[in-house]
Amino acid sequence: MTKNKNLIYNHLKKITSSRHFVKSKISCDLLNYLTEASLEGKNPKELTIGVELFGKKYEDADKQDSNIRVYIHNVRKKLKDYYAAEGKKDPVIFVLEKGKYRVRFDSPKDHRKPVRYVFLIPFIVSFAALLVLGFLYFKLSSKDKTPWKELPVWxxxxxxxxxxxxxxGDYFVFSGQLPTGSVGIYRDFNINSEVEYEHLLDKNPELIHSLSKSNLTYLxxxxxxxxxxxxxxxxxxxxxxxxxxxxxxxxxxxxxxxxxxxxxxxxxxxxxxxxxxxxxxxxxxxxxxxxxxxxxxxxxxxxxxxxxxxxxxxxxxxxxxxxxxxxxxxxxxxxxxxxxxxxxxxxxxxxxxxxxxxxxxxxxxxxxxxxxxxxxxxxxxxxxxxxxxx
Incomplete structure (x- = not known):
């Protein structure tokens, strides 16, 4: 929907004053922060939120902050509960997208269920009944020797x-000189992707000349x-x-x-x-x-x-x-x-x-x-x- 900032701010205040949010200062502060960032076109990362909102200090800029992820999940859950109760008729819906740290501002029509064509129900029921009868006839006339079609999971x-x-799931490996003097494959349990391998080299540039990427993996x-x-x-x-x-x-x-x-x-x-x-x-x-x-x-x-x-x-x-x-x-x-x-x-x-x-x-x-x-x-x-x- 078109972003009407006054409308968004008014409903942000209503949400944070609701019974779902009012007792959680962290959730209110986080929703306020993310709303402001989203209106400015920003998409902050976990560590950015930790530093700017909670005043945290991180020694490792690449480290993930699991607490931020928990706070985000709690806000998302509270929004869901709010719109199921007090916010049912709100003209703007705050959506905290999964996997992202920004707020989307939807209109109710974006979440409206499709129109039900009630007049087609008798025809659909009749057609479904014919399909069920045909299916049952097929099942009874054929002997299915495998149990898997009747069991969960499969x-x-x-x-x-x-x-x-x-x-x-295969494991990431890289090559380098072994203690025996030959070149071979290394497996570091803390390095499970090319991104983590690149971080290793960024922190230890002296390894660039002794280690290299490998086209191999192992199972x-x-x-x-x-x-x-x-x-x-x-x-x-x-x-x-x-x-x-x-x-x-x-x-x-x-x-x-x-x-x-x-x-x-x-x-x-x-x-x-x-x-x-x-x-x-x-x-x-x-x-x-x-x-x-x-x-x-x-x-x-x-x-x-x-x-x-x-x-x-x-x-x-x-x-x-x-x-x-x-x-x-x-x-x-x-x-x-x-x-x-x-x-x-x-x-x-x-x-x-x-x-x-x-x-x-x-x-x-x-x-x-x-x-x-x-x-x-x-x-x-x-x-x-x-x-x-x-």
């Missing part, structure tokens, strides 16, 4: 018209085990599936395919934005970095661990809608053992039947997040437990 992939792309054993299990499912359904490395994934792939991603929290790549747009009641963190952020800053944080070769991993399964009437199924873990165990279980019809009957009856089987605790030794799981599902 049902949508088995019946979709879109092709499925299995994306395997862990997890990829082979998980790919084998998933391919068996698709072999039985007859649905097409192709494989691609996460480093080769393009944004168009997320629109044109159903996606199954198997990888590490560190190498989510393009899927990091997908995960950030979701809401979580828990967090997942390593010793140096948080991967999953909870809506509540005081929520439980799960941290994988290694103790005398015994591994404890927290594997996350996300089953959600994509961007273009497609599906995203993400398997995430910090260690191989997590995804190996979870993919093995979720490609087992008996386990999926139990999951459907005991856990998913009160949830939407097409949209859920499940957190598993996996313990074992040397990539062999000894204990598998579903600890949260939402």
């Amino acid at each position: 049902q949508d992939f088995a019946e979709s018209d879109k092709p499925t792309l299995l994306v395997l 862990s054993k997890m990829a082979a085990f998980c790919q084998s299990h998933i391919y068996k499912v698709f072999a039985q359904t007859g649905a097409p599936i192709h494989v691609k490395l996460s480093s080769d994934l393009q944004p168009d792939d997320l629109k044109n395919n159903n996606i199954i991603f198997v990888g590490n929290y560190k190498n989510m790549g393009l899927f990091e934005n997908v995960v950030q747009d979701l809401e979580f009641s828990f967090g997942i963190s390593s010793s140096s970095r948080q991967f999953i952020f909870a809506d509540d800053p005081d929520a439980a944080i799960y941290r994988p661990a290694n103790d005398n070769n015994k591994q404890t991993d927290y594997a996350l399964v996300i089953n959600t809608e994509g961007y273009t009437d497609n599906r995203f199924l993400l398997f995430l873990s910090t260690q191989d053992i997590g995804n190996i165990s979870v993919v093995d279980q979720l490609t087992n019809p008996n386990y999926l039947t139990t999951l459907l009957n005991e856990k998913l009856t009160q949830l939407d089987p097409d949209n859920f997040k499940a957190l598993y605790k996996v313990q074992g030794i040397n990539k062999t799981d000894l204990a598998f437990e579903l600890i949260r599902i939402e």
